[in-house]
Amino acid sequence: xxxxxxxxxxxxSNVVVxxxxxxxxxxxxGTVRAMMNMGLDRxxxxxxxxxxxxxxxxxxxxxxxxxxxxxxxxxxxxxxADTTFVLxxxxxxxxxxxxxGRPRELAAQVVExxxxxxVAVLFGREDRGLSNQALDLCNRVAIVPTLPEYKSxxxxxxxxxxxxxxxxxxxxxxxxxxxxxxxxxxxxxELEETYAVLERGLNRIDFFTRRAxxxxxxxxxxxxxxxxxxxxxxxxxxxxxxxxxxxxxxxEGLAARxxxxxxxxxxxxxxxxxxxxxxxSVETGLAAGAPSERAD
Numbered sequence: 001x002x003x004x005x006x007x008x009x010x011x012x013s014n015v016v017v018x019x020x021x022x023x024x025x026x027x028x029x030g031t032v033r034a035m036m037n038m039g040l041d042r043x044x045x046x047x048x049x050x051x052x053x054x055x056x057x058x059x060x061x062x063x064x065x066x067x068x069x070x071x072x073x074x075x076x077x078x079x080x081a082d083t084t085f086v087l088x089x090x091x092x093x094x095x096x097x098x099x100x101g102r103p104r105e106l107a108a109q110v111v112e113x114x115x116x117x118x119v120a121v122l123f124g125r126e127d128r129g130l131s132n133q134a135l136d137l138c139n140r141v142a143i144v145p146t147l148p149e150y151k152s153x154x155x156x157x158x159x160x161x162x163x164x165x166x167x168x169x170x171x172x173x174x175x176x177x178x179x180x181x182x183x184x185x186x187x188x189x190e191l192e193e194t195y196a197v198l199e200r201g202l203n204r205i206d207f208f209t210r211r212a213x214x215x216x217x218x219x220x221x222x223x224x225x226x227x228x229x230x231x232x233x234x235x236x237x238x239x240x241x242x243x244x245x246x247x248x249x250x251x252e253g254l255a256a257r258x259x260x261x262x263x264x265x266x267x268x269x270x271x272x273x274x275x276x277x278x279x280x281s282v283e284t285g286l287a288a289g290a291p292s293e294r295a296d
Contacts, residue, residue, distance in 0.1 A: 011114035011170050015090050016042040017159060020134055021125040023049045029059035030156025031123075036063050039170075040162035043070040044079045063202055068159060076122075076134055084117030085110070088138030089158060090129055091151040099140045104267075106142050107165035114170075126155050186234035194238045201244030 017035055022028050022045060035043065043066060045051065060067075073079040079087055086270060087110055093100060113119050119283060124130030135141060144161055153161070186194070199217055204206060208216065217268045229237065 010039075011111045011169070013041070014114040014118050015040055015110060015166060016044055016083065016118060016120045017163070018044045018046065018076075018120045018122045019048070019155070020046045020076055020079075020122060020130060022155065023126050024155075024172050025050045025052060025055060025127060026276065027155040029056045030154070031159045032056060032063045032066055034069035034156055034160035034163050035058040036060065036066060037160070038167040039074070040163055040166075041066050041069065043067075045070060045072050046076050047074065048072065064097060067256045071277060076137065080120055080122070080137055083120040085113040085119045086140075087119070087162075088130055088135050088139045088141045089121045089124070090135065090141055090143060091146075091153065093143070094286065098131065098135060098138075100143055101140055103144060103165040105160050106140055109140065109168040110166050111169045121159075121166070125137050155212055183231040186229050186231050190231060190234045191224070191229075194224070194241070196235050197241035198239045199241075204245045206247045222261050270288070 017031065017040055019028065019031060022031075025048075028045070028048065032043065035041065051070075051072065053070075056067050057064050060169060071079070087106055110119050110121065122130065122134065124134065130138075144158060146153065158285070195217060199213065199219060202216070203213070224237065227233075
C-alpha cells in the first residue's frame with residue numbers, strides 16, 4: 001500500500017515537507033535548516049525556480065544527507081501521489097469554505113496519520129502562496145495566527161512553525177538543561193533552618209524595630225517557597241543570614257574598641273594635664289622661696 005511505514009519507525013520519518021514552486025534558493029535552505037532542527041528529513045520540491053545543492057548546504061550546514069535525498073517533481077499531483085493525508089497552509093481564509101485549523105491542533109492529526117502512512121505538509125510559493133487548485137488537494141488547511149495587519153510569513157518561518165508543532169506532538173519535550181552545580185530540592189528541615197538564620201540575622205541589625213517580625217518572615221517564606229530553591233541555593237541564603245550577624249558583631253566590636261581607645265586617650269590627657277599643673281606649681285614655689293643673691 002502506498003505510504004506504508006514500518007511499525008518501529010518514528011512518525012516523523014513519514015512526514016514529507018512539500019514546497020510548491022519555491023522562488024528563492026535561500027528559502028529552500030531555510031526550510032532545510034528548519035527541518036533539521038525538528039527532525040524532519042524528507043523534502044520534495046515542485047518546479048523550484050532554482051536548486052543548487054552546494055549553495056543550499058553552504059547555508060544550511062551539515063544538511064548534505066537531507067539535500068541529497070530531496071526530490072524534485074514536475075507537478076504537485078506527482079509530489080503528493082503516495083500521501084494519505086495532506087496538510088496545506090495559507091495566510092488567509094479563502095472564499096470557498098475549507099477545513100481550517102491552527103498548527104497546534106492539526107499537528108496531532110499529522111502525527112497520528114503519519115503513524116499509518118505518508119503525510120505531506122504543503123507550502124506555497126513566496127509571492128502568492130497556494131492556489132485554490134492546490135488547496136483542493138489538501139485534507140486540512142493550517143492558518144498560523146498573526147497580527148491581522150501583517151499576516152504574511154517568510155516561507156522558511158512558516159515551515160519552522162509547523163515543523164515545531166509537529167515535533168512537539170510526536171515527542172515529549174526534553175527535560176530542560178540543569179546547571180552543573182544544580183542539586184536536589186531543599187528539604188523542609190533545610191528551609192526551616194534557613195528561615196531561622198535569616199530571622200536572627202535581621203534581628204541582629206534591628207530590622208524589626210519598625211516592622212512586625214511575623215509579617216516579614218511570612219513574606220520571606222512566600223518569596224523563597226515560590227523560588228523552590230535547591231540545597232545549594234538554600235545554603236547560600238543561610239550564609240547571607242550568618243554574614244549579617246557576623247558583620248554586625250564585627251561592627252560592634254570595632255565600635256567598642258574605638259570607644260575604649262578614646263577613653264584611654266582621654267584619661268591620659270587628663271593625667272598629663274594634671275602632671276603639668278603640678279610641675280608648674282613646684283617650679284613657682286621654688287622660685288618664690290629662693291634666697292636673694294648677696295652683693296659682693
